[in-house]
Amino acid sequence: MVKAFLVGVAGDSGSGKSTFAAGVRRLFGKSEVATISLDDYHLLDRKERKRAGIVALDPRANDLRKLAEHAEMLKDGRTVMKPRYDHSTGKIDPPAPFKPKRVVILEGLLPLHTRKLRELLDFTIYIDPDPEVKRFWKIKRDVGERGHSKEAVLRSIAEREPHYRRFITPQRRHAEIVVEIKKELAEERYQRGTPYWIRLIQRITGEKLTDIHLPLNLSRMCRSEGEELYFEYRKGLRGKQPVSKIEINGMIPREMIAEVEGRIANLAGKPGAKVLPRSERMVTEIGIAKLIIAWRVVERILPQDHKPNL
DSSP: OOOOEEEEEEOOTTSSHHHHHHHHHHHHOTTTEEEEEGGGGBSSOHHHHHHHTOOTTSGGGBOHHHHHHHHHHHHTTOOEEEEEEETTTTEEEEEEEEOOOSEEEEEESOTTSSHHHHHHOSEEEEEEEOHHHHHHHHHHHHHHTTOOOHHHHHHHHHHHHHHIIIIIGGGGGGOSEEEEEEEOOSOGGGOOSSSEEEEEEEEOOOOOOOOOOOOOOHHHHTSTTOOOEEEEEEEEEETTEEEEEEEEEEEEEGGGTHHHHHHHHHHTTOTTOOSSOTTOSEEEHHHHHHHHHHHHHHHHHSOGGGSOOO
């Protein structure tokens, strides 16, 4: 019987939740990772929400009690009859069996909203892009993948904003890792990597972590072919909670993180597995963030006395 390790990834629609959880999926593979979209737990379909004047971000529009029941069953290794929401039609489809896997990612608007859900989750992440970044990503996804018009998406963003501030942003304080995404303000010709700055704010828990080193090739940086990279580490407080802050912008050659990737894969018991796509020869700040998130999830999954001696 497989008992699921639950990872909660919270954030607004189109904020990049799937992007930053992708490293965990790639590392463990489809056979060991399953994802639940919390949109499947909508209580009302699109037309019903419109008639009732309730947006999807409102907890009243979601069956969070059933979600908690299913999360508890998955942790016990039991199959659930998961509801399904069809984004293309806006309708709720009949439920279907959902079996637990080694890792189950709960990804959506409100995974950290209730105390019960937070207690069930084994690892929690909150994705927090700047409004401009989120607007761009949501338009790209909803127009390109879900067939909505740009005008409808912009209207939806404006309507949702007060509900986002009321219901989504408070979850930030409950997450173990907060991923902030800020737009690079330099002219495009000066930009390196993706046009974003990534800041990882991690709660300092005191747990013992495996030694993982990020090597930097100084000789390459002193030559003309060196890529620009900004990497900053600081300590701080989030409320009264001590945190570490890692800020990244730029990119590094894949070979510079090959050893790190290999150690994380070995730690997960998946020798040869990759956190990042094999085709990526340069790793951007988003890739480095995926690497760190995957490593932290692996550290939490494995009991201290079962970790390999790397």
